[in-house]
Amino acid sequence: MKHTNGLLLIIFLSVLNVYSTFAQTSKENFIQGLLCTNRNEDEKAIGFFNKALELKPDYFEAYVMRGSTLMRLGNYMSAVIDFDKALELDPSLIKAYNYRGFCYLELKDLRRAADDFTKVISLKSDYPNAYESRAWARSLGTKHKEALPDYDKAIELNPQFHEAYHHRAWSKIALGDTAAGMLDFTKAIELKDDIPTYHDDRGQIYVALKNPKEALKDFSQAIKLDGGFVLALLHRAQLKIDEGKPKPACKDLEIAASLHSKEATELMALHCVTEEKSKEDSEEKKEDVKEEGKEEKEEKDAKEEKGEKKKEKKEPKSDSKEKKDDE
Numbered sequence: 001m002k003h004t005n006g007l008l009l010i011i012f013l014s015v016l017n018v019y020s021t022f023a024q025t026s027k028e029n030f031i032q033g034l035l036c037t038n039r040n041e042d043e044k045a046i047g048f049f050n051k052a053l054e055l056k057p058d059y060f061e062a063y064v065m066r067g068s069t070l071m072r073l074g075n076y077m078s079a080v081i082d083f084d085k086a087l088e089l090d091p092s093l094i095k096a097y098n099y100r101g102f103c104y105l106e107l108k109d110l111r112r113a114a115d116d117f118t119k120v121i122s123l124k125s126d127y128p129n130a131y132e133s134r135a136w137a138r139s140l141g142t143k144h145k146e147a148l149p150d151y152d153k154a155i156e157l158n159p160q161f162h163e164a165y166h167h168r169a170w171s172k173i174a175l176g177d178t179a180a181g182m183l184d185f186t187k188a189i190e191l192k193d194d195i196p197t198y199h200d201d202r203g204q205i206y207v208a209l210k211n212p213k214e215a216l217k218d219f220s221q222a223i224k225l226d227g228g229f230v231l232a233l234l235h236r237a238q239l240k241i242d243e244g245k246p247k248p249a250c251k252d253l254e255i256a257a258s259l260h261s262k263e264a265t266e267l268m269a270l271h272c273v274t275e276e277k278s279k280e281d282s283e284e285k286k287e288d289v290k291e292e293g294k295e296e297k298e299e300k301d302a303k304e305e306k307g308e309k310k311k312e313k314k315e316p317k318s319d320s321k322e323k324k325d326d327e
Contacts, residue, residue: 026055030062033069042069060089064096076103094123098130105137113137128157132164135171144171162191166198173205181205196222200232212239223252230256234263246271 033048049066052059067082083100086093101116117134120127135150151168154161169184185202192198203218216239222232233256240249250272256264 026052026059026062029055030059030065033062033065037065037069042073045069046073058089060086060093063089064093064099067096068099071099071103076106079103080107092123094120094127097123098133101133101137105133105140110137110141114141126157128154128161128164131157132161132167135164136167139167139171139174142174144174147171148175160191162188162195162198165191166201169201178205178209194225196226196229196232199225200229200235203232203235207235207239212243215239227255228259230259230261230264234261234267237264237267241267241271 029048029052033045033052036042036045036048046066046069049062049069052062053066056062063082063086067079067086070076070079070082080100080103083096083103086096087100090096097116097119101113101120104110104113104116114134114137117130117137120130121134124130131150132154135147135154138144138147138150148168148171151164151171154164155168158164165184165188169181169188171181172178172184173181182202182205185198185205189195189198189202199218199222203215203222206212206215206218216236219232219236219239222229223236226232233252237249237252237256240246240252250268253264253268253272257268
C-alpha cells in the first residue's frame with residue numbers, strides 16, 4: 001500500500017511538472033511575441049503567438065495580441081476572426097471590441113464598427129476614445145448630426161482630445177456651421193501643432209472661404225512638417241496656379257510627381273515647361289531654322305541655275321550677229 005501511494009505520488013508530480021512546463025512554454029512564447037511587437041517585428045511576433053495558441057488554445061490574450069498585430073499588417077479580416085475567438089472566450093474584453101471596431105472601419109463596415117464602440121461604452125462609460133471612435137464611424141457614414149453628441153462627450157471627458165476637435169470640425173462644416181468648424185480646427189492645432197493633416201485640412205477651408213493668404217500659410221506649414229505630404233503639395237500648387245504663379249507651383253508639382261502622384265503629373269503637363277521639354281523645343285527650333293536655310297539656299301541655287309540657262313540661250317544670237325557683220 002505504501003509502495004502504491006509512493007508510485008501515485010510520483011505519477012502525480014510528473015503530470016504536474018508536465019502541465020507546469022506546458023503552461024510556462026505557452027506564456028514564454030506569448031512574452032516573446034510581445035517583445036517582437038515592441039521591436040516592430042510583427043511577422044516574427046505572429047509566429048510566437050501561433051505557438052502560444054498551439055500549446056494553449058484557450059489563451060484569449062494571445063488571440064487579442066495576434067489580432068492587433070494582424071491589424072498593423074493590414075490583414076483586417078484575419079484580425080476580426082482572432083477578436084471573435086477572444087470574445088467567445090471572454091465577452092468582457094474591451095480591447096477586443098475596440099480593435100475589432102477599428103478593423104470594421106477599415107473594412108468600411110461602419111454599422112458593425114459603431115456597434116463595437118457602443119459595446120465598449122457599455123462596458124466602460126468613461127472611456128473618451130470609444131465615444132470619439134463611434135462618432136467618427138457615424139461621420140464617415142454621413143451621420144454628422146448623430147456624431148456631434150459623441151464628439152462633445154469625448155471632449156468633455158478629455159479636454160485635450162485634439163483628434164475629437166479635428167473630426168468634429170468636419171462634421172460641423174458638413175452641417176453648414178463653417179465658423180464653428182474653423183474654431184475646432186484651430187483648437188486641434190493649438191493642442192497638437194505638429195500634425196501636417198490638421199494644417200492642410202484647415203488650409204482647404206480657407207481656400208473655400210476665399211482667404212488664400214491664410215490657406216498658403218497652412219499648406220506651407222503642413223509641407224514644412226512633412227516634405228513628402230503629396231496632398232499639401234498639390235493644394236499649395238493649385239493655389240499658386242489660381243493666383244497666376246505657375247513657376248513656384250511647378251516646383252511643388254515636381255516633388256509630388258516624384259512621389260508618384262498622377263494628378264501632379266497631369267497638372268505639370270498643363271502648366272509647366274520641363275527642362276527636357278524646353279530642350280526639345282529648342283532643338284525643334286534649330287531644325288526648323290536649319291530647314292528654312294536649306295530651302296532658301298536651294299531656291300537661290302535654282303534661281304541662279306535658271307539665270308545661267310537664260311544667258312546660254314542669248315549667246316547664240318550674239319554669234320549670229322557677229323557672223324552677219326563679218327559678211
